[in-house]
Amino acid sequence: MKQHISHESGERALIAAIRSRAGRSGGGGLRLGIGDDCAILRPPAGHEIVVTTDLSLEQVHFRRDWHPPESVGHRCLARGLSDLAAMGSKPLGAFLSIALPPELTIREKGKSWLDRFLDGLLALADQAGVPLAGGDTAQSPSLAARGGMQSGLAAADIVLVGSVKQGRALLRSGARAGDKIYVTGNLGGAAAELLAIGRHPEKFAGAHKMQAGHPHLFPAPRILIASRLASARRIHSAIDVSDGLSTDLAHICEESGVAAEIDAEAIPIHPLALQAELDGWVASALGLALHGGEDYELLFTAAKGVQIPRRVASVEVHAIGQIVARRGRRPSIVLRQRDGKTTALESGGWEHFSAQ
Ligand SMILES: Nc1ncnc2c1ncn2[C@@H]1O[C@H](COP(=O)(O)OP(=O)(O)OP(=O)(O)O)[C@@H](O)[C@H]1O
Ligand SMILES: Cc1ncc(C[n+]2csc(CCOP(=O)(O)O)c2C)c(N)n1
Ligand SMILES: [Mg+2]
Structure with missing residues (x-):
């Protein structure tokens, strides 16, 4: 006992x-x-x-x-x-x-x-x-x-x-121009659930057990997916999304000496983040997905020609953009909007010791 x-x-x-x-x-x-x-x-x-x-x-x-x-x-x-x-x-x-x-x-x-x-x-x-x-x-x-x-x-x-x-660890520093960028699961759910908890903590007091549908309270670390991807030896770089996509992708770019373009349309947004936008809690669900953090999904890159399954260990994997060469003072990450226009994507995720 x-x-x-x-x-x-x-x-x-x-x-x-x-x-x-x-x-x-x-x-x-x-x-x-x-x-x-x-x-x-x-x-x-x-x-x-x-x-x-x-x-x-x-x-x-x-x-x-x-x-x-x-x-x-x-x-x-x-x-x-x-x-x-x-x-x-x-x-x-x-x-x-x-x-x-x-x-x-x-x-x-x-x-x-x-x-x-x-x-x-x-x-x-x-x-x-x-x-x-x-x-x-x-x-x-x-x-x-x-x-x-x-x-x-x-x-x-x-x-x-x-x-x-030996020699098989997935590093932040391995991304190469031409790689496609992938993310597991969907983003913004943890930040959206945290907003909901802050508004009505009493509704979450009974969430005692690990269960799906609680991306903030009970996130599912992607150990199995990662070890399957790593054993296929096709992944160039990886990081987990703890601080927010915009910040964590910037870590890959910085460590690899590259830049990135991501497609706003392709970013998988968690249903709770979409709901937070519908309820008027946030201006944009995409903002939560880009900057929210604590989703504990995997963000990784692989060469364009490599077949990455759409689903690994029952979790969807989405292609969200590509790694490009870094050019002079160009911003390291650009976001391609639905209308084709691009804007610089600043790191807007969590940072300790900054005024939040
Ligand atoms: N106080 C410290 N002393 C030594 N190294 C540190 C210290 N804080 C962070 N680091 C190192 O800096 C690197 C980045 O750390 P960081 O905590 O930002 O990791 P992360 O995976 O991006 O974020 P998270 O904290 O969400 O896991 C890691 O190599 C980490 O070991
Ligand atoms: C009470 C409360 N307020 C705010 C947050 C949000 N939050 C805290 S740390 C962090 C980034 C990851 O941390 P680290 O970089 O230390 O790994 C985020 C998104 C929370 N979880 N609880
Ligand atoms: Mg990490």
């Missing part, structure tokens, strides 16, 4: 409870998990190690009054899995560091906030076949003394270690 956590017994008890819940699923790449000074991972022969780390901060990446704890846990792991997918790699182990105010570890009606956060994180870990192999646990300091409304903020950092066949 799965244990639930009570705060009374402190850090040791929290770790013991997390340890008892941490699965050992995965491809056998974990030799030693939670319990020692370090975990030991054993990558398959002929593979390279891939590592990524992502912070999930209260008030920046989630709000306790907007996001069910299961969603916070799911999203925390999904961010890292999506980065592994973007490299065409498979997960070996996840490492979770958490700083929590004490009240989030106390059980109310059976489960604490932390129990429910772990429910969400471990359900996705199970599905992705990645063991929780370690982490760190600390108490977040009290802000009440400084006149704050709550005792402290929650933060979680996820480190994911994965592996990829």
Whole structure:
């Protein structure tokens, strides 16, 4: 039976409870998990190690009054899995560091906030076949003394270690002029759902379980699609859409020394983004798809002649434009409108430390 956590017994008890819940699923790449000074991972022969780390901060990446704890846990792991997918790699182990105010570890009606956060994180870990192999646990300091409304903020950092066949990782730097640009799934759904949550958080309080139709609360990292694409050896470059298409495509252009043209008509827009435009919440659904971020879809390029299936692992793949040579001071990304006119597409996605 799965244990639930009570705060009374402190850090040791929290770790013991997390340890008892941490699965050992995965491809056998974990030799030693939670319990020692370090975990030991054993990558398959002929593979390279891939590592990524992502912070999930209260008030920046989630709000306790907007996001069910299961969603916070799911999203925390999904961010890292999506980065592994973007490299065409498979997960070996996840490492979770958490700083929590004490009240989030106390059980109310059976489960604490932390129990429910772990429910969400471990359900996705199970599905992705990645063991929780370690982490760190600390108490977040009290802000009440400084006149704050709550005792402290929650933060979680996820480190994911994965592996990829030597020399086969998908890089941002491999795009070439003449490549077609593709994106999986559709865009703008995460930003649209976040808008809806902000308006009526109570309607989303019951979204406890990983389920389709919640692109913001329960995004589906594209690990399987990416590993299929990578094994076909036809992909020149890839990135995941975390900050927004306009910003993430600019990262590919910058790292590859190329420019891009994308067709507004070809961009797959999530139905929730279209609805947000119909409801008058935003001026344009296309704006959400271009700049919204957190869709965790894959953006990749391949040579023009390469046949990319329209559907991979049950997810649609759309061609949205092409990579072109960079010319002097020309803007690096242009957007071709429905009437054929082109405009420069500035990076309008999320950027920390900018006035948002
Ligand atoms: N504080 C830091 N110290 C060292 N390297 C960093 C730091 N922050 C970011 N990087 C590195 O900068 C690169 C880009 O990081 P970034 O976080 O923007 O990745 P991303 O995949 O585009 O976004 P996301 O955070 O949504 O995963 C990565 O190689 C990352 O390891
Ligand atoms: C409460 C709340 N407000 C706003 C957002 C939107 N948001 C936060 S970070 C980010 C980009 C990716 O982050 P990073 O670059 O750190 O990976 C986006 C689109 C949210 N998720 N929650
Ligand atoms: Mg990324």
